[in-house]
Amino acid sequence: IIQVSYGYGLFTGGLGLHYGAERIGATVLPTSIGNTKRQIELMQDLRVTAIACTPSYLLHMGEVAEKMGVSIKNDTLLRKAIVGAEPWSEQMRSRIRESLGVDAYDIYGTSELSGPLFCECECKQGFHVWSDLIYPEILDPDSQEPLPPGERGELVVTMLQKDALPIIRYRTGDITAIKDDPCPCGRTHPRLERLSGRVDDMLIIRGINVFPSQIEHALLGIPEVAEHFMIEVDRKGALDDMLVRVELAREAFSDKISDLMRIRQHVEKVLKSSLNVQVSVELTEPGTLPRFEGKAKRVIDKRLI
Amino acid sequence: IIQVSYGYGLFTGGLGLHYGAERIGATVLPTSIGNTKRQIELMQDLRVTAIACTPSYLLHMGEVAEKMGVSIKNDTLLRKAIVGAEPWSEQMRSRIRESLGVDAYDIYGTSELSGPLFCECECKQGFHVWSDLIYPEILDPDSQEPLPPGERGELVVTMLQKDALPIIRYRTGDITAIKDDPCPCGRTHPRLERLSGRVDDMLIIRGINVFPSQIEHALLGIPEVAEHFMIEVDRKGALDDMLVRVELAREAFSDKISDLMRIRQHVEKVLKSSLNVQVSVELTEPGTLPRFEGKAKRVIDKRLI
Structure with missing residues (x-):
C-alpha cells in the first residue's frame, strides 16, 4: 500500500x-x-x-x-x-x-x-535511465557540447516514445553526470548521478519550481510596488519557507499601517496565485533594496539540505 | 477535452x-x-x-x-x-x-x-441508475419501510459489483424518489428524481459534506470556547461561505483584542483542519447564543439555490 x-x-x-x-x-x-x-x-x-x-x-x-x-x-x-x-x-x-x-x-x-x-535502484548509486525510452545527454554549460560519461554538465533529454508531443533535446537545466560503469544491481541501463545544482536561478520550494523571473513578472503588474525584490529561502521545521522583500513604489508609500497591510496581503495573494506556492512578503521603503549592475543576485538560500 | x-x-x-x-x-x-x-x-x-x-x-x-x-x-x-x-x-x-x-x-x-x-442523460429527467451494478431502494424516513416508485424517501443503495468492500443497504441520507416510467432517451434503467434534501442535518459547503456534529466535536477540544455554536451559510458571489458563531468560555473571556484574535484564529484553524473547508469564526460573549431544549436548530442556510 x-x-x-x-x-x-x-x-x-x-x-x-x-x-x-x-x-x-x-x-x-x-x-x-x-x-x-x-x-x-x-x-x-x-x-x-x-x-x-x-x-x-x-x-x-x-x-x-x-x-x-x-x-x-x-x-x-x-x-x-x-x-x-x-x-x-x-x-x-x-x-x-x-x-x-x-x-x-x-x-x-x-x-x-x-x-x-x-x-x-536498491543500490542507491544514481538514477537508472530507461535508455529504450529516453536518450540523455550531458552538455558542457559553456560550450554547449556533449560531455563524456563522468563529467558534470546540463542534463538534456530526448524522449523516444512520445507520439503526440515529440520532445527532442529538452534542456532540463539540472546539473548531473552520466555513469556508465555497471551497477551492482545487475541492471545494464546507464545511470545519472544525483543532482548537484541548476544552470539557471530556479528555486525549488516545497516541490514547486519557482523562477525569480516569475516573481519579477508578477510584481510588474502591481502598481503599488517597484520591481526590486530579494528572496530569502529557509526551512521552518522541515518545510521550506520563502520570504520576498519588495520595495514600495514612491507613490504608494504611506505611514498608515492599514494601507501597508492591505498592499502586503495583495502582493502575497498575487504571488501565491502566480507561483502556486505560499509566500511571505515584507514591504520595504522605496530605494532600500540592493540594485545590481551585472547579473542580479536576488536569492539568499539558507536551507541546509 | x-x-x-x-x-x-x-x-x-x-x-x-x-x-x-x-x-x-x-x-x-x-x-x-x-x-x-x-x-x-x-x-x-x-x-x-x-x-x-x-x-x-x-x-x-x-x-x-x-x-x-x-x-x-x-x-x-x-x-x-x-x-x-x-x-x-x-x-x-x-x-x-x-x-x-x-x-x-x-x-x-x-x-x-x-x-x-x-x-x-440528455433528457435531464432524473439520474439513470445502472441497475445491473446498483440496487436502489427508497425508505420511508419514519417507518423505515421501502416505498413504491414515485414516493419520496431516503435513498438506500446496495452495490452489486464490489468484491473487496461489500456494501449492503447503505443509507445515503439523501431524499429522492424512484421513477420507473420510460425515459424519452430510450434507456430502460430506472431513474432517481433530483435530490430534495437530507434526512439529517448535513450541510454541503463547496462540495464538502459538513455535519454540525463535527463542529461540536472540534469545539469540545478547545478549552477557550464553549460548545454552543450557530452556523450561518451564505453565498458570497457564486461560492458558499460558512460563518460559525462560537461562545467564549467564561474563563477565556478577555477585553484584550489580541487575545480574542488569537483564539479566533486558533478556532478557525482547528475547524478548517477538521472539516476540510474554510470557515469564518465569530466569537460571542459567554451565554449569548441560543440554547435548545428539543432538537437544536443550529443552522441558518441563506443560500438560494
Whole structure:
C-alpha cells in the first residue's frame, strides 16, 4: 500500500506516482498534500508500507506524528519512501532512516517530459535511465557540447516514445553526470548521478519550481510596488519557507499601517496565485533594496539540505 | 477535452471523473481546484469542450473570466458541464445556460460507495441508475419501510459489483424518489428524481459534506470556547461561505483584542483542519447564543439555490 502525498492535479508528481503504483499492482492511497494529521491517521489505519512525497514533507510528517504521540518508526508499517521533487542529500537520507526507520529512494522527473522519469535502484548509486525510452545527454554549460560519461554538465533529454508531443533535446537545466560503469544491481541501463545544482536561478520550494523571473513578472503588474525584490529561502521545521522583500513604489508609500497591510496581503495573494506556492512578503521603503549592475543576485538560500 | 475541476486526492470527485473520462476516451485536463485564473487560461489554450465541477464553482469561473475580459460563452469552446457534489436547481441550470452558454448535467455520487454514481442523460429527467451494478431502494424516513416508485424517501443503495468492500443497504441520507416510467432517451434503467434534501442535518459547503456534529466535536477540544455554536451559510458571489458563531468560555473571556484574535484564529484553524473547508469564526460573549431544549436548530442556510 503506497500513500501518494504529492499534489494531485496539474503537478505530475501525484498522478504520475499514482499511475506508476497502479501499474505495478500496488494499492494507492491518494492523500495528495495537506492535512498532515489525517495523513498520519490514514497511514496507521490502512497499514501503509510505502510513501511518495518530498523529503522535507516526510520529515515534517515525522514531527507532526511525534506531536500526536505517534512514532512513525514504531507505530506504523511505513518502510520505504520514494522522495524527490526537490534536492536532498545523503545526510537527509540518513536522517530519514534514523528518525523514521524509513528507507528513502531518490526519484527524478519533470512535468514537461512525462512526470516522474528516473528512480534509484536498491543500490542507491544514481538514477537508472530507461535508455529504450529516453536518450540523455550531458552538455558542457559553456560550450554547449556533449560531455563524456563522468563529467558534470546540463542534463538534456530526448524522449523516444512520445507520439503526440515529440520532445527532442529538452534542456532540463539540472546539473548531473552520466555513469556508465555497471551497477551492482545487475541492471545494464546507464545511470545519472544525483543532482548537484541548476544552470539557471530556479528555486525549488516545497516541490514547486519557482523562477525569480516569475516573481519579477508578477510584481510588474502591481502598481503599488517597484520591481526590486530579494528572496530569502529557509526551512521552518522541515518545510521550506520563502520570504520576498519588495520595495514600495514612491507613490504608494504611506505611514498608515492599514494601507501597508492591505498592499502586503495583495502582493502575497498575487504571488501565491502566480507561483502556486505560499509566500511571505515584507514591504520595504522605496530605494532600500540592493540594485545590481551585472547579473542580479536576488536569492539568499539558507536551507541546509 | 474535459477539464476536471473537482478536488483530486481522497475526495472521489476528481479521480472518479478522471477515470470515467479516460474510460470513454476523452482527454482529461486535471486542473483540480484553485487558481481560477489559470483554469480559465487553460480552458482557452487547450480548447476545452466539457468541464466537471460544482455548479457554484462553474458560476464563479464565469465571474472571474468576466473580470479577465473573457466571455466563457464567446471566447471558449466550453459547451457541456457535469456538475454535482452539491444541491442545485433548475433555475441554476438556466443561469448556467444563459450566462455561460453551457449545457449542465447533474451527477450524483458518494465517496463511501464508489465516487460518482448516477448521471442525467440528455433528457435531464432524473439520474439513470445502472441497475445491473446498483440496487436502489427508497425508505420511508419514519417507518423505515421501502416505498413504491414515485414516493419520496431516503435513498438506500446496495452495490452489486464490489468484491473487496461489500456494501449492503447503505443509507445515503439523501431524499429522492424512484421513477420507473420510460425515459424519452430510450434507456430502460430506472431513474432517481433530483435530490430534495437530507434526512439529517448535513450541510454541503463547496462540495464538502459538513455535519454540525463535527463542529461540536472540534469545539469540545478547545478549552477557550464553549460548545454552543450557530452556523450561518451564505453565498458570497457564486461560492458558499460558512460563518460559525462560537461562545467564549467564561474563563477565556478577555477585553484584550489580541487575545480574542488569537483564539479566533486558533478556532478557525482547528475547524478548517477538521472539516476540510474554510470557515469564518465569530466569537460571542459567554451565554449569548441560543440554547435548545428539543432538537437544536443550529443552522441558518441563506443560500438560494
